Amino acid sequence: MKTGKLDIHNVSIAYGEKKALQGITFEIQDKEILAVIGPANSGKTSLLRTLNRLNENKSGFKISGSIHLDGVDIYKDIAVSSLRKRIGMIFALPNPLPLSIYDNIAYGPRMHGKRKKSDLDQIVEKTLKSAFLWDEVKDRLNLQALKLSGGQQQRLCIARTLAVEPEVILYDEPCSGLDPISTAKVEEAMVELKSVYTQILVTNNTKQAARVSDRTAFFLTGELIEIDVTEKIFTVPNDPRTEGYVSGRFG
Amino acid sequence: MNFLKHRWNDIVEYVMEKVIFLAGIISIAFVVLIFIFLLKEGLSLFKTYSPFSFLFGLSWYPISHPPKFGVVPLFLGSIVVTLGAILIAVPLGVGAAIYIAEVAPRWLREILKGLVEFLAAIPSIVLGFIGLVTLVPIVKEVFGLPTGLTALSGAIMLAFMAMPTIVSIMEDALTAVPESYRAGAVALGATKWQMIWRVLLPAASSGILAAIMLGIGRVIGETMAVMMITGNAARIPTSITQPVRTMTATIAAEMGEAVQGSEHYFALFGIGILLFCITFLINFTASFFIKRKR
Amino acid sequence: MSSRALLTEKIAFFCLLLCTLIIVIPVILITAVIVKNGIAGLSWEFLTQSPRLGMRAGGIFPAIVGTVYLVLGTMLFALPVGILAAVYLTEYAKDNWLTRVIDIAIVNLAGVPSVVYGLFGLGLFVVFLKFGASIIAGSLTLAIMSLPVIITASREALNTVPQSFREVSLALGATRWQTIRHVVLPNSISGIVTGTILALSRAAGETAPILFTVAAFYLPRLPQSLFDQCMALPYHLYVLSTQVPNIKPHIQYGTALVLVLMIMIMNIVAIVIRSHFRKKKLW
Numbered sequence: 001m002k003t004g005k006l007d008i009h010n011v012s013i014a015y016g017e018k019k020a021l022q023g024i025t026f027e028i029q030d031k032e033i034l035a036v037i038g039p040a041n042s043g044k045t046s047l048l049r050t051l052n053r054l055n056e057n058k059s060g061f062k063i064s065g066s067i068h069l070d071g072v073d074i075y076k077d078i079a080v081s082s083l084r085k086r087i088g089m090i091f092a093l094p095n096p097l098p099l100s101i102y103d104n105i106a107y108g109p110r111m112h113g114k115r116k117k118s119d120l121d122q123i124v125e126k127t128l129k130s131a132f133l134w135d136e137v138k139d140r141l142n143l144q145a146l147k148l149s150g151g152q153q154q155r156l157c158i159a160r161t162l163a164v165e166p167e168v169i170l171y172d173e174p175c176s177g178l179d180p181i182s183t184a185k186v187e188e189a190m191v192e193l194k195s196v197y198t199q200i201l202v203t204n205n206t207k208q209a210a211r212v213s214d215r216t217a218f219f220l221t222g223e224l225i226e227i228d229v230t231e232k233i234f235t236v237p238n239d240p241r242t243e244g245y246v247s248g249r250f251g
Numbered sequence: 252m253n254f255l256k257h258r259w260n261d262i263v264e265y266v267m268e269k270v271i272f273l274a275g276i277i278s279i280a281f282v283v284l285i286f287i288f289l290l291k292e293g294l295s296l297f298k299t300y301s302p303f304s305f306l307f308g309l310s311w312y313p314i315s316h317p318p319k320f321g322v323v324p325l326f327l328g329s330i331v332v333t334l335g336a337i338l339i340a341v342p343l344g345v346g347a348a349i350y351i352a353e354v355a356p357r358w359l360r361e362i363l364k365g366l367v368e369f370l371a372a373i374p375s376i377v378l379g380f381i382g383l384v385t386l387v388p389i390v391k392e393v394f395g396l397p398t399g400l401t402a403l404s405g406a407i408m409l410a411f412m413a414m415p416t417i418v419s420i421m422e423d424a425l426t427a428v429p430e431s432y433r434a435g436a437v438a439l440g441a442t443k444w445q446m447i448w449r450v451l452l453p454a455a456s457s458g459i460l461a462a463i464m465l466g467i468g469r470v471i472g473e474t475m476a477v478m479m480i481t482g483n484a485a486r487i488p489t490s491i492t493q494p495v496r497t498m499t500a501t502i503a504a505e506m507g508e509a510v511q512g513s514e515h516y517f518a519l520f521g522i523g524i525l526l527f528c529i530t531f532l533i534n535f536t537a538s539f540f541i542k543r544k545r
Numbered sequence: 546m547s548s549r550a551l552l553t554e555k556i557a558f559f560c561l562l563l564c565t566l567i568i569v570i571p572v573i574l575i576t577a578v579i580v581k582n583g584i585a586g587l588s589w590e591f592l593t594q595s596p597r598l599g600m601r602a603g604g605i606f607p608a609i610v611g612t613v614y615l616v617l618g619t620m621l622f623a624l625p626v627g628i629l630a631a632v633y634l635t636e637y638a639k640d641n642w643l644t645r646v647i648d649i650a651i652v653n654l655a656g657v658p659s660v661v662y663g664l665f666g667l668g669l670f671v672v673f674l675k676f677g678a679s680i681i682a683g684s685l686t687l688a689i690m691s692l693p694v695i696i697t698a699s700r701e702a703l704n705t706v707p708q709s710f711r712e713v714s715l716a717l718g719a720t721r722w723q724t725i726r727h728v729v730l731p732n733s734i735s736g737i738v739t740g741t742i743l744a745l746s747r748a749a750g751e752t753a754p755i756l757f758t759v760a761a762f763y764l765p766r767l768p769q770s771l772f773d774q775c776m777a778l779p780y781h782l783y784v785l786s787t788q789v790p791n792i793k794p795h796i797q798y799g800t801a802l803v804l805v806l807m808i809m810i811m812n813i814v815a816i817v818i819r820s821h822f823r824k825k826k827l828w
Contacts, residue, residue: 085718095709108717267722274629282650288668346564374750444554472658474753523664534656
């Protein structure tokens with residue numbers, strides 16, 4: 001069996017009676033950027049939160065099917081904290097903790113047992129550079145992170161996620177609250193990170209999907225309609241519903 | 252090394268989860284324990300004394316021969332004092348809450364709220380002491396009574412003590428009424444008072460009921476102040492200007508002398524069970540009203 | 546608007562003002578009376594000496610110390626259990642029947658009369674566990690009385706921490722306890738501390754729960770161990786105002802003033818902590 005970085009096999013999830021995903025099967029290749037698009041309530045965000053098990057504390061959460069990360073079942077054979085260390089997540093709204101810039105980035109490594117100041121210094125610098133934020137904040141690392149602009153905060157969140165050295169990064173509409181310039185910077189960072197990380201981008205912005213992703217998956221009411229090379233999805237999709245969505249006729 | 256670190260995190264996680272769960276269980280265990288201990292001691296009375304005579308007996312003579320443990324006079328004592336207190340406290344408290352929440356200018360509002368909170372913080376023993384030296388002589392003088400230690404003094408005192416509860420819950424209820432209600436009424440040309448009377452009060456009615464219930468709960472459980480100024484006569488009250496004795500005061504006053512394991516001792520626990528049940532019922536009703544408000 | 550409606554409004558507002566004054570003026574008067582008469586009784590000797598001559602002279606030192614011991618004892622027990630129980634209920638408990646039962650129990654326990662807690666303390670700690678009337682029995686009784694208040698206040702504080710803080714921490718691979726320890730508690734501690742101090746200040750002024758569990762009528766020496774009885778300010782005031790004939794009022798008022806001051810100081814500390822953290826709060 002050919003396997004990708006993440007194998008999603010026949011996954012259905014529900015919150016109580018409400019079904020969110022139905023029989024989803026696809027795989028995510030190593031170091032690709034996969035865009036997940038679809039209208040509201042299509043199950044995009046549910047998919048992301050299922051991949052790092054952030055869903056499971058919700059009341060009534062049920063899952064069937066299986067998800068494998070490098071061949072390991074993430075719901076059975078791995079501790080949830082080590083899974084989340086390997087699969088990082090960027091949220092829709094920038095959500096720095098009420099700590100300094102430095103402490104925000106050092107938070108993850110510290111939780112995983114890194115305490116040495118020199119190690120942490122190095123991590124902070126490296127990740128801020130990767131997120132294109134270093135030059136803007138290098139002189140004020142002790143500043144409250146909440147005092148940064150929205151775009152800076154979101155790049156800080158990316159740096160913070162990189163600091164725990166994940167293999168996969170999930171983005172949940174990461175630019176929904178940002179202006180075009182900040183959005184461009186976040187996208188620039190994503191493309192730059194491609195050489196190292198597998199990235200999954202949930203977005204409402206089809207143009208953004210077209211700009212940054214290698215492949216695109218289209219979801220509708222909890223079902224995977226189509227997944228293919230991005231260019232093909234946006235030019236000659238197989239399914240008329242996909243075409244309707246990407247051409248802006250609904251959604 | 253890293254492996255060890257992870258093991259350590261797992262162990263801490265496991266232990267903390269158990270400790271936290273234990274704390275949750277302890278808190279519920281105490282509810283059960285409180286009830287069990289009250290029951291265990293209280294029900295022992297009925298090995299030697301009939302429950303009927305306890306609940307419906309008209310006299311409480313714990314040290315006569317044979318002793319009588321009829322709880323009716325004490326129950327009525329509590330009721331008289333509580334009713335009196337509520338009759339005084341509810342109109343005043345509701346009025347004050349409306350004034351503070353809706354009428355008073357902002358600067359005055361903060362001062363008034365501060366004073367009410369201050370009243371809530373004064374220990375009941377201090378209020379009891381002040382009542383004893385100021386209120387009791389006044390009641391005696393004004394009503395020309397042989398003693399000022401009466402149900403009336405107790406009711407006035409308790410009304411005062413219930414005030415912070417009533418005012419603050421009532422205030423919450425008023426502020427919870429959506430702004431659009433007010434705007435709507437005022438836009439129709441109603442005066443502010445008409446708006447308060449016709450719109451706010453009906454909208455906040457559940458809150459008023461909750462305030463009354465919790466006020467009763469506060470008053471019926473009050474012990475020290477009542478013991479000091481109601482005169483402590485365990486008789487069936489016929490007038491509000493007579494001395495009475497409440498259930499709480501009976502426990503506080505007599506437990507010191509009751510011999511452990513005696514009928515008297517068990518009877519006092521019996522009163523405790525009654526009080527526990529009454530307040531539980533009152534609070535339960537109040538939380539029902541509070542929920543309905545939301 | 547008719548002039549009649551306006552007149553009605555004037556009268557109504559006047560009545561409301563009257564209600565407020567009937568409540569508020571006595572508060573001011575009571576404060577004034579306690580302060581004025583109490584200050585006359587306050588002196589260094591009053592605060593640092595034991596009562597003499599059947600409590601008609603001397604000071605209230607043992608009662609002050611006793612109350613401090615009881616408050617500390619209450620805190621030692623109620624604080625950890627209360628906070629952890631609140632953490633359990635907000636962070637761990639699933640929304641099921643058990644949680645709802647605990648919820649109802651806590652709300653209702655807060656309304657159980659303090660004298661009933663006294664009975665419970667007598668039955669469990671003094672008699673059943675054979676602690677006798679002692680500081681430990683009194684502290685535990687006060688602690689159990691304070692638990693519901695501490696739990697409720699702590700839960701409110703924990704609930705003010707945005708859910709997104711928790712999710713971020715978890716998403717970075719922190720465990721649940723790490724998240725609570727490093728994110729949730731630091732951001733709610735001010736509310737928890739404030740609520741706890743207020744609960745303790747209430748416990749400090751309670752008389753009924755300590756009546757049969759610890760309070761000594763007259764005990765001029767200081768307690769030597771947890772299993773000793775002690776004097777306490779609220780009970781001492783009760784004794785002074787009902788059991789000691791021909792006592793000078795300034796001793797009674799002095800005692801009342803010291804008790805009220807102690808409680809006010811605790812309240813002020815709570816308020817200062819709250820406003821200090823509110824200013825620093827960014828979210």
